[in-house]
Amino acid sequence: MILYYAPGACSLGDHIALHEAGLTFDAVKVDLQTHTTEDGRDFGTINPKGYVPALVLPNGELLTENIAILSWIADKASSLQPQGETARYRLLETLAYISTEIHKGFKPFFTPGSTDAQKAKASDTITQRMTLLAGQAKDQFLFGSKVSVADAYLFVMLTWAKKFAVKIPESLSAYADRMRARPAVKLALEEEGLG
Numbered sequence: 001m002i003l004y005y006a007p008g009a010c011s012l013g014d015h016i017a018l019h020e021a022g023l024t025f026d027a028v029k030v031d032l033q034t035h036t037t038e039d040g041r042d043f044g045t046i047n048p049k050g051y052v053p054a055l056v057l058p059n060g061e062l063l064t065e066n067i068a069i070l071s072w073i074a075d076k077a078s079s080l081q082p083q084g085e086t087a088r089y090r091l092l093e094t095l096a097y098i099s100t101e102i103h104k105g106f107k108p109f110f111t112p113g114s115t116d117a118q119k120a121k122a123s124d125t126i127t128q129r130m131t132l133l134a135g136q137a138k139d140q141f142l143f144g145s146k147v148s149v150a151d152a153y154l155f156v157m158l159t160w161a162k163k164f165a166v167k168i169p170e171s172l173s174a175y176a177d178r179m180r181a182r183p184a185v186k187l188a189l190e191e192e193g194l195g
């Protein structure tokens, strides 16, 4: 398997989840400015969408989109998904919330020319949405005492919140520290040159 990633980008969540799952894979860095891989290939020929994450599955198929990749990883390592009758849908619900309401909420911070007012509005919205998620957390992690693929995704959003000085609830600061202490998180950060 090959994970195409950019250091500290949303693909870090997939990188962490792959390590949490104990799966074997190569991680190939993509320069998102030039759309070139670290081994000199045009990334557009690998993923026509042009963005990370992209995961080459064991059968050679390319899987894209965080929600799909994280769900695939959760299917390979059942300990990384909640258990119960509606658990699969709860996981999808949370991944979709992180992806469409939090991840995409950071857009003004990544868009050249965004005004301070746009960034302030985005910051307030992200704080509200993170607070809601924190209130739903069942225990040490989003779904209880065991880490899930959604925690890997949320952790990346918390690194972005720190970078852009977005306020987060106290409970999520402690949660981010707990995540950062996990061997899989440390390894993914090291491999992305962020250790």
Ligand SMILES: N[C@@H](CCC(=O)N[C@@H](CS)C(=O)NCC(=O)O)C(=O)O
Pocket (backbone or CB within 6 Å): 006, 009, 010, 011, 032, 050, 051, 052, 053, 064, 065, 066, 067, 099
């Ligand atoms: N819809 C995609 C979005 C992924 C995405 O936003 N990737 C960013 C990094 S976090 C990226 O590669 N941006 C570069 C670009 O779009 O050229 C997903 O959820 O996986």
